Amino acid sequence: MSAGLNPPVTAARRRLSDRQKDLIQTFAALGSLVALVAAFSLTSGAFLSLGNGMSIGLQVTSIALLGIGATVVIIAGGIDLSVGSVLALAGVVAALCVKELGLPVPLAMLAGIGVGGVCGLVNGLVVTRLKLPPFIATLGMMLIARGLALQLTGARAVSGLGEAFGELGNGALLRLVRVGEDGFPEVLFPGIPYPVLLMAVIALAVAFGLRRSVLGRHVYAVGSNAEAARLSGVAVGRVVTLTYVLSGLLAGLTGCVLMSRLVTAQPNEGVMYELDAIASAVIGGTSLAGGVGTISGTVIGAFVIGILRNGLNMNGVSAFTQQIIIGLVILLTVWIDQLRNRR
Amino acid sequence: MLDGADDAAASGGLATGAPEGTSPLLALSGIAKEFPGVRALSGVDFDLRRGEVHAVCGENGAGKSTLMKIISGVQAPSAGRIVYKGVERRFASPLEAEAAGIAMIHQELNLVAHLTVAENIFLGREPRRGFLVDRRALRDGARACLDRLGAGIDPDTLVRDLSVAQCQLVEIAKALSLKAELLIMDEPTSSLTEQEARRLFQVIRDLKAAGAGIVYISHRLDEMREIVDRVTVLRDGRHVSTDAFAAVTLDAIVARMVGRALDEKFPERTSVPTGHVILEAAGLTRAGAFRDVSFTLRRGEILGFAGLMGAGRTEVARAIFGADPLEAGSLAIEGRSLTIRDPRDAIAAGIAYLSEDRKAQGLAVKMPVDANLTLANLGAVANRLGLIDAGRHAAAAQGFVDRLEIRTPSLGQPVRLLSGGNQQKIIIGKWLFRDAKVMLFDEPTRGIDVGAKLAIYTIMDRLAARGIGVVLISSELPEILGMTDRVAVFHRGRLVRILDTARTDQEEIMHYASGFGTA
Numbered sequence: 001m002s003a004g005l006n007p008p009v010t011a012a013r014r015r016l017s018d019r020q021k022d023l024i025q026t027f028a029a030l031g032s033l034v035a036l037v038a039a040f041s042l043t044s045g046a047f048l049s050l051g052n053g054m055s056i057g058l059q060v061t062s063i064a065l066l067g068i069g070a071t072v073v074i075i076a077g078g079i080d081l082s083v084g085s086v087l088a089l090a091g092v093v094a095a096l097c098v099k100e101l102g103l104p105v106p107l108a109m110l111a112g113i114g115v116g117g118v119c120g121l122v123n124g125l126v127v128t129r130l131k132l133p134p135f136i137a138t139l140g141m142m143l144i145a146r147g148l149a150l151q152l153t154g155a156r157a158v159s160g161l162g163e164a165f166g167e168l169g170n171g172a173l174l175r176l177v178r179v180g181e182d183g184f185p186e187v188l189f190p191g192i193p194y195p196v197l198l199m200a201v202i203a204l205a206v207a208f209g210l211r212r213s214v215l216g217r218h219v220y221a222v223g224s225n226a227e228a229a230r231l232s233g234v235a236v237g238r239v240v241t242l243t244y245v246l247s248g249l250l251a252g253l254t255g256c257v258l259m260s261r262l263v264t265a266q267p268n269e270g271v272m273y274e275l276d277a278i279a280s281a282v283i284g285g286t287s288l289a290g291g292v293g294t295i296s297g298t299v300i301g302a303f304v305i306g307i308l309r310n311g312l313n314m315n316g317v318s319a320f321t322q323q324i325i326i327g328l329v330i331l332l333t334v335w336i337d338q339l340r341n342r343r
Numbered sequence: 344m345l346d347g348a349d350d351a352a353a354s355g356g357l358a359t360g361a362p363e364g365t366s367p368l369l370a371l372s373g374i375a376k377e378f379p380g381v382r383a384l385s386g387v388d389f390d391l392r393r394g395e396v397h398a399v400c401g402e403n404g405a406g407k408s409t410l411m412k413i414i415s416g417v418q419a420p421s422a423g424r425i426v427y428k429g430v431e432r433r434f435a436s437p438l439e440a441e442a443a444g445i446a447m448i449h450q451e452l453n454l455v456a457h458l459t460v461a462e463n464i465f466l467g468r469e470p471r472r473g474f475l476v477d478r479r480a481l482r483d484g485a486r487a488c489l490d491r492l493g494a495g496i497d498p499d500t501l502v503r504d505l506s507v508a509q510c511q512l513v514e515i516a517k518a519l520s521l522k523a524e525l526l527i528m529d530e531p532t533s534s535l536t537e538q539e540a541r542r543l544f545q546v547i548r549d550l551k552a553a554g555a556g557i558v559y560i561s562h563r564l565d566e567m568r569e570i571v572d573r574v575t576v577l578r579d580g581r582h583v584s585t586d587a588f589a590a591v592t593l594d595a596i597v598a599r600m601v602g603r604a605l606d607e608k609f610p611e612r613t614s615v616p617t618g619h620v621i622l623e624a625a626g627l628t629r630a631g632a633f634r635d636v637s638f639t640l641r642r643g644e645i646l647g648f649a650g651l652m653g654a655g656r657t658e659v660a661r662a663i664f665g666a667d668p669l670e671a672g673s674l675a676i677e678g679r680s681l682t683i684r685d686p687r688d689a690i691a692a693g694i695a696y697l698s699e700d701r702k703a704q705g706l707a708v709k710m711p712v713d714a715n716l717t718l719a720n721l722g723a724v725a726n727r728l729g730l731i732d733a734g735r736h737a738a739a740a741q742g743f744v745d746r747l748e749i750r751t752p753s754l755g756q757p758v759r760l761l762s763g764g765n766q767q768k769i770i771i772g773k774w775l776f777r778d779a780k781v782m783l784f785d786e787p788t789r790g791i792d793v794g795a796k797l798a799i800y801t802i803m804d805r806l807a808a809r810g811i812g813v814v815l816i817s818s819e820l821p822e823i824l825g826m827t828d829r830v831a832v833f834h835r836g837r838l839v840r841i842l843d844t845a846r847t848d849q850e851e852i853m854h855y856a857s858g859f860g861t862a
């Protein structure tokens with residue numbers, strides 16, 4: 001037992017390793033992201049191109065937007081399984097508003113987002129008023145919203161929506177195009193896609209709100225100890241409901257973005273997306289027990305998932321193997337996170 | 344006597360293979376423990392003999408619980424030797440320690456709320472018949488342990504329906520059921536009434552006679568006289584002294600704990616109750632909890648709630664605060680009648696309630712110190728848009744950390760990493776920040792060291808002097824007698840009698856609390 005004979009040395013060594021451990025874990029998600037990018041750049045020449053970066057960005061947007069909602073819900077101690085279905089319903093409603101009611105596109109999309117918000121409100125009320133467990137409440141909504149989307153469209157895709165409907169999903173800010181000598185347009189700078197821009201703005205806004213606002217503080221308090229929060233005068237029911245509304249609104253927005261990209265509304269869009277959303281939050285350090293989590297972590301988590309998918313695709317890894325790998329990554333990151341919380 | 348590391352007592356037991364009778368049951372030497380940013384223990388020596396009760400005293404955060412967790416395998420020491428029954432050991436988990444005959448009653452309650460009392464007591468060691476749990480043996484075993492403590496708790500009750508004191512008895516019963524040779528009790532009596540505590544002491548004497556070694560931690564120093572053989576004092580993670588209990592006075596122990604002499608246990612009362620009624624309760628009733636409770640609280644008054652476990656004191660306070668519903672009765676603050684549906688209404692009306700169960704009801708333990716201190720009054724550090732002003736937030740939190748001498752490495756430390764007493768101080772800080780008109784303190788000094796108790800009493804007195812009405816619910820009669828102006832005595836959900844503190848004594852209070860004088 002050298003530990004007993006030489007305490008100062010052991011203590012010093014321990015402190016150092018403790019600090020290192022903390023450092024490693026703080027950057028675990030970010031580090032694995034960098035490692036992934038490096039590995040894929042080596043194995044696939046096309047990975048590190050501007051075009052691919054753009055498509056990763058777009059892929060990540062939907063995971064991140066849903067993930068932000070999932071993070072807030074989970075921090076407050078809940079879970080939202082309905083977002084994949086809600087996004088389909090929202091997209092379908094937006095498309096039908098354009099096609100059947102002839103509403104202008106922005107208004108139609110607001111209606112779609114609004115539908116998402118209403119679904120979230122229902123989730124929130126079922127959880128806080130009827131006191132159903134969040135898992136059950138949102139599982140119900142998952143089936144209901146999907147059923148509604150299929151019903152409204154007769155299970156068929158809604159197409160022929162016009163160019164304006166595709167603007168949100170395919171347009172970009174600061175896109176520089178020059179008409180070349182041969183008469184064909186030449187893209188000088190592809191610009192920042194609107195979805196990516198939206199994601200960045202929303203991520204910053206929600207992160208700021210969680211960190212700095214009274215409401216954000218209440219979200220953490222409710223997830224950490226709902227009873228203590230209630231006895232401190234926090235309107236627990238209202239806070240919880242709001243988290244589901246936010247998740248619903250973001251699902252609605254994601255639905256509009258996705259359908260706009262395809263310029264077609266698919267009632268079958270977004271199946272299992274809720275799991276990607278939850279996974280991105282968990283990889284980013286959000287604890288399913290509530291009370292812990294950050295938006296920056298979730299965005300990193302979304303990138304980890306998006307880049308894994310994209311890179312594995314480019315390397316010709318089959319979809320089945322991809323699932324296995326992503327499953328392992330989730331287990332690994334959560335395990336590392338648990339290590340940090342041990343003694 | 345205030346020696347340091349090379350304490351004579353610790354050297355005896357290190358020779359391995361010595362005959363059992365002479366070597367101590369347990370000998371620790373040079374135990375150190377570091378947490379990120381905190382040195383909880385540095386080079387502590389400690390030993391425990393068979394058949395003795397060895398008390399460990401120290402201020403909140405002195406390292407008592409940490410030392411015990413190291414013995415029982417909950418935490419690993421950064422350095423040091425643990426010799427148990429003559430063999431150097433290091434328990435990797437509480438299970439290993441239990442297998443070696445070491446049991447610990449933790450300071451914080453650790454029961455599973457939705458299991459029954461019996462299931463909790465035998466959790467992980469359920470008696471079996473074949474593959475199935477032997478329910479009868481489970482229940483009988485649990486009942487035997489509970490009866491030994493004189494706790495009239497039905498083994499089939501769900502733990503979530505128990506009061507804090509009952510939970511504590513279940514924890515004790517659980518430890519007793521392990522039939523350990525070395526039993527660690529970390530503040531076992533902190534929410535027990537005197538009678539319950541006395542039953543526990545009888546059990547401790549029995550265990551002692553049977554040859555078990557017991558480590559006993561408590562901030563109720565008076566009760567040590569009943570059972571303790573030797574006492575060790577820790578200060579700031581260091582060993583200060585170990586003596587035979589008979590050879591030292593309580594004052595000397597306190598002086599060593601705090602590092603200076605404490606002359607008084609209670610502050611001079613500066614506040615005088617005015618004639619102004621601030622809170623009036625009439626006919627408060629909830630079936631099964633309390634009936635027809637009426638009292639008035641005046642500005643500047645400290646009103647005590649005394650009674651035995653289950654007398655309904657906490658229930659009344661929670662109902663006034665809106666935490667639980669009220670079935671009948673009326674409340675008025677400053678003459679205006681109130682409808683209180685939930686705690687938000689009560690807080691808005693100027694009522695604050697400091698709950699007795701800090702882990703379940705008082706604190707968001709994953710959140711940092713500062714966020715907990717400001718949780719009940721975030722509006723005061725936020726602007727009109729609902730954004731928190733970081734500077735004002737930190738200043739407010741730091742103010743309470745300083746004023747209450749909360750021991751924490753930083754404002755950002757998660758509350759669950761603080762010592763029990765320091766957690767309690769955070770709840771108090773939270774409600775001081777809120778600035779209420781009526782403050783209901785439910786066992787506010789539970790688990791708090793003598794020095795800090797005095798500080799909290801002083802704060803209560805100042806609050807009263809500022810015209811606030813204070814209700815003090817306490818199971819410690821000396822505290823009730825030392826701090827209150829009047830005492831409301833409860834028995835089985837009834838307010839039996841309101842007594843003038845200056846003209847009453849322990850006997851009279853106990854008389855009414857035990858049900859004499861009820862119509």
Ligand SMILES: Nc1ncnc2c1ncn2[C@@H]1O[C@H](COP(=O)(O)OP(=O)(O)OP(=O)(O)O)[C@@H](O)[C@H]1O
Pocket residue numbers: 378379381382383401402403404405406407408409410450750751760761762763764765790792
């Ligand atoms: N897991 C932990 N991580 C970080 N710091 C810790 C941890 N556990 C304890 N500490 C710190 O170690 C010190 C000693 O704590 P400990 O719980 O042993 O005190 P204590 O003497 O039992 O106090 P009390 O009388 O309040 O129960 C405190 O400063 C506490 O904040």
Ligand SMILES: [Mg+2]
Pocket residue numbers: 407408409450529762763764
């Ligand atoms: Mg302790």
